[in-house]
Amino acid sequence: MGVTPAGNGGTDEAPAAVVEAVFREERGRLLAALVRRFGDLDLAEEVTSEAVETALARWPVDGVPPRPGAWLMTTARRRAVDRLRRDQALAVRLAVLQAEADRADPAPAVGAGDELPDERLQLFFTCAHPALAAEYRGALTLRYLAGLTTPEVARAFLVPTETMAKRITRAKKKIHEARIPFRVPEAGELPQRLPGVLQAVYSIFTEGYAASGGPRLQRLDLAEEAVRLARILRRLLPAQREVAGLLALMLLVHARRDARTGPDDELVLLDEQDRGRWDRRMIAEGLALVPVALTGGPPGPYGVQAAIAALHVEAADLATTDWPQIVALYDVLLALAPSPVVALNRAAAVAMRDGPEAGLALLDELAGEPLLRGHHPYPAARADLLHRLGRHAEAAEAYREALALAGTEPERALLRRRLDAIGGPGASPA
Numbered sequence: 001m002g003v004t005p006a007g008n009g010g011t012d013e014a015p016a017a018v019v020e021a022v023f024r025e026e027r028g029r030l031l032a033a034l035v036r037r038f039g040d041l042d043l044a045e046e047v048t049s050e051a052v053e054t055a056l057a058r059w060p061v062d063g064v065p066p067r068p069g070a071w072l073m074t075t076a077r078r079r080a081v082d083r084l085r086r087d088q089a090l091a092v093r094l095a096v097l098q099a100e101a102d103r104a105d106p107a108p109a110v111g112a113g114d115e116l117p118d119e120r121l122q123l124f125f126t127c128a129h130p131a132l133a134a135e136y137r138g139a140l141t142l143r144y145l146a147g148l149t150t151p152e153v154a155r156a157f158l159v160p161t162e163t164m165a166k167r168i169t170r171a172k173k174k175i176h177e178a179r180i181p182f183r184v185p186e187a188g189e190l191p192q193r194l195p196g197v198l199q200a201v202y203s204i205f206t207e208g209y210a211a212s213g214g215p216r217l218q219r220l221d222l223a224e225e226a227v228r229l230a231r232i233l234r235r236l237l238p239a240q241r242e243v244a245g246l247l248a249l250m251l252l253v254h255a256r257r258d259a260r261t262g263p264d265d266e267l268v269l270l271d272e273q274d275r276g277r278w279d280r281r282m283i284a285e286g287l288a289l290v291p292v293a294l295t296g297g298p299p300g301p302y303g304v305q306a307a308i309a310a311l312h313v314e315a316a317d318l319a320t321t322d323w324p325q326i327v328a329l330y331d332v333l334l335a336l337a338p339s340p341v342v343a344l345n346r347a348a349a350v351a352m353r354d355g356p357e358a359g360l361a362l363l364d365e366l367a368g369e370p371l372l373r374g375h376h377p378y379p380a381a382r383a384d385l386l387h388r389l390g391r392h393a394e395a396a397e398a399y400r401e402a403l404a405l406a407g408t409e410p411e412r413a414l415l416r417r418r419l420d421a422i423g424g425p426g427a428s429p430a
Helices: 015-038 041-062 068-086 088-104 120-127 134-145 150-156 161-178 187-209 220-236 241-254 280-294 301-314 323-336 340-354 356-365 377-388 392-405 409-421
Strands: none
Touching: 015 041, 015 068, 015 120, 015 134, 041 068, 041 161, 120 134, 120 187, 120 220, 134 150, 134 161, 134 187, 150 161, 187 220, 187 241, 220 241, 241 280, 241 301, 280 301, 301 323, 323 340, 340 356, 340 377, 356 377, 377 392, 377 409, 392 409
8 A cells, every 4th residue: 555655745644643633533434344255343443543653653753644534444354364363262153143243143134225324323223232231332332422531521521531441341242242233223123223223313412512621612623523433324225214303403403503702712502693604505405405304203202302403493583483382392292201400401491482480480390400410500490580570689590500510611601701700609709
């Protein structure tokens, strides 16, 4: 394989930066292909890391290859073969696993003529297998498909890094012990397996849309990766309406990305956003998918959420938004997928429809919900409604509670500004 010699003009980027960019783009594909070939997630991860280390050592001297991803794949495969030659016991075990996987998946999984456009989807279905506990599925997906580090996955799940590391290790052990196959399920298995995959994709998107921690509000690379994977799912499973609903929801939300932050990455809320900066092409794509998600049978949770997002993007401003219809859709969503977070969002919509006092009464009913104790939007929503009602001392207390829980600096900065605006003590950092 040819390479671009160092200093020969093939690339202006430093090799380390190129490796980082390639690894971020290709990591999931590389892992999926290696797991498919060798049937072992630990082996795939180890040789992938070794390939990157080799690239960091060689590319500054030899130059960056014209196809860096292919170079990494070839190097990783060679490392895996070398490892198997040295460890005959491992080679035998992987051979048995591969034979079992071949017997379990002798034909195309979804239907004749269908082609799997991306091996990562096979890894998605493996990570979302029902034999794995729910917390394992999300952790594996974020770690191996989205490429988050273990500390980042830990922040996303609000647990210590050590706890998450143990959780990921136990999940991989479960895959080995249960001999979970690396494949897309057959048509009859999809109703059971697909929700886990959709949740995994949406988990990646939500971490990108609103990061769990750090200096920036959004991680656009994660959000865009989730949208891309949802598009692949849509091509693979065109008859699944909830796939259309998930893609529509993410497109309609992600279309607002450029307006959600200001020049200094400050958070801009929906009522203050410049709607001219919304991505109208993405909105049109999402709106076209909403009827697909809502027709042909009872709606699913993602289809209903997409319909709510559609009402937001179709409105000219906050005042002309169809809040009665949004509340009605939240009623449907609560019946389909009841959760305190959905109830929180419904309360905010009721406040827009019926006034802050009505919304606050609903929020107060949620005060004992354990899932909302570490969820800063809950005290932030209470603070806003209390402020609108002129109850400034209580609003300041709620803003301080939200400030202590907020994960990103733009969120904290917005809360500090609001606390300062009502003269709350302790608003500004020391």
